[in-house]
Amino acid sequence: MRCAALGAVLVFSNSLLAAEPSSESIRAVRVWPAQDYTRVTVESGEPLKHNLLRVRNPERLVLDLEEVDLQSVQQGFSDKVSANDPYIANLRVGLFKPGVVRVVLDLKSEVKPQIFTLAPIGEYGHRLVLDIYPIEPLDPILALLQKRELKTEPGIFGTPDEQKRGASPSIKQPQPAAPADRLVTIAVDAGHGGEDPGARGRSGTREKHVTLTIARKLKSLIDAEPNMRAMLTRDGDYFIDLGARVEKAQLVKADLFVSVHADAFIKPHVRGSSVFALSERGASSTAALWLARGENRADLIGGINTARKRDRYLEMTLNDLSLTAQVNDSLKLARAVLGELGG
Ligand SMILES: [Zn+2]
Known part of the structure; x- marks a missing residue:
């Protein structure tokens, strides 16, 4: 009976995924580390629904992206953090809940984040930009x-x-x-x-x-x-x-x-x-x-x-x-x- 129930649940969840609205694929992720600030750009064909959270102890930034293709986000962010990034120590990508992909940035210190979007220009599509500034700006x-x-x-x-x-x-x-x-x-x-x-x-x-x-x-x-x-x-x-x-x-x-x-x-x-x-x-x-x-x-x-x-x-x-x-x-x-x- 348990097996049958589990099977039913699996079938149900599969059909849930299949029924989801077509999710947006990430075209590219670019990370520009610098002492002034580190910029993370997520480029896509359509504007991304997003939400940014700051989490303390240890310092983290949590970026939730809605209705995006998990694999494209994972591919986009893979190997993007360099060891000499002044602010980002590490990052992880995973499915937070159906329809929401979560990107967690582990930080080296407390930061001042700014997030904004840019309309397409030149060769670029829609861009979601996360700027990570130090608490004290460099003098x-x-x-x-x-x-x-x-x-x-x-x-x-x-x-x-x-x-x-x-x-x-x-x-x-x-x-x-x-x-x-x-x-x-x-x-x-x-x-x-x-x-x-x-x-x-x-x-x-x-x-x-x-x-x-x-x-x-x-x-x-x-x-x-x-x-x-x-x-x-x-x-x-x-x-x-x-x-x-x-x-x-x-x-x-x-x-x-x-x-x-x-x-x-x-x-x-x-x-x-x-x-x-x-x-x-x-x-x-x-x-x-x-x-x-x-x-x-x-x-x-x-x-x-x-x-x-x-x-x-x-x-x-x-x-x-x-x-x-x-x-x-x-x-x-x-x-x-x-x-x-x-x-
Ligand atoms: Zn020039």
């Missing part, structure tokens, strides 16, 4: 200072401190009136990143990787100069929206903001690199406008969370930044960068 100034302190090896002009004091008698001081301790800070912005690959080269090269390589090189050149230091707006493969790029530059009180792109500017056949200097008006305003337009689209592709509040910097725009930048110096620097790149 770019601190990072800048820490990196500066690492440079303790005395170079040909002495230690950084000696450089700052202008201790080397062999160095000419062209502007003796200028304060010797004035440190010029340059925000070097590698275009695109993460979900936003930028332009694609013929051989499959992605602009986001090219810009990061150039930006790192540029930073090392700048850091090697006495009285100059550089801050990278991103130092990894993850998306950062234009507002956040500008915000970082503002936080370190950057004198210049150099955005590095490696795509076709207006004329698609033009080869090489472009370096844009921002200005309020004048010769470079076309470039700045183009950049802003391009970045706005990049924000849509990269996935900007429009609900994210930037309390202190809400009103900040590209123009605000350009007001603090010396246009002529920016252009000079841009030319110098292009010279270094041989572009």
Whole structure:
């Protein structure tokens, strides 16, 4: 009798599964780990019904997806967490109850999650985005200072401190009136990143990787100069929206903001690199406008969370930044960068 009852139950549950509304398949899952935040993107053909829960002791995030195909979620999430992810330790996928697939993210520390959806754009379908931020946002100034302190090896002009004091008698001081301790800070912005690959080269090269390589090189050149230091707006493969790029530059009180792109500017056949200097008006305003337009689209592709509040910097725009930048110096620097790149 028991066997018969069990059989009946099994048949019943099978018919239940078969009667379920057609479930959505996950197209892709992408995880972008970075110190700033880790982004998890779940892409699908139709919008996903979802619910996010925070669970304590130990810290976990529980993401429930309704009416999705379990296997596609399992496949999508398999092997997506890297050991060096700053926030996610591990993840598991399972059927929570009929019609609900549960994704559990085991966390390395307490986090601030944000979840939002993005409408299809470019090559992407519907995206469900889970951003995992640290409780205390990283301070770019601190990072800048820490990196500066690492440079303790005395170079040909002495230690950084000696450089700052202008201790080397062999160095000419062209502007003796200028304060010797004035440190010029340059925000070097590698275009695109993460979900936003930028332009694609013929051989499959992605602009986001090219810009990061150039930006790192540029930073090392700048850091090697006495009285100059550089801050990278991103130092990894993850998306950062234009507002956040500008915000970082503002936080370190950057004198210049150099955005590095490696795509076709207006004329698609033009080869090489472009370096844009921002200005309020004048010769470079076309470039700045183009950049802003391009970045706005990049924000849509990269996935900007429009609900994210930037309390202190809400009103900040590209123009605000350009007001603090010396246009002529920016252009000079841009030319110098292009010279270094041989572009
Ligand atoms: Zn670009």
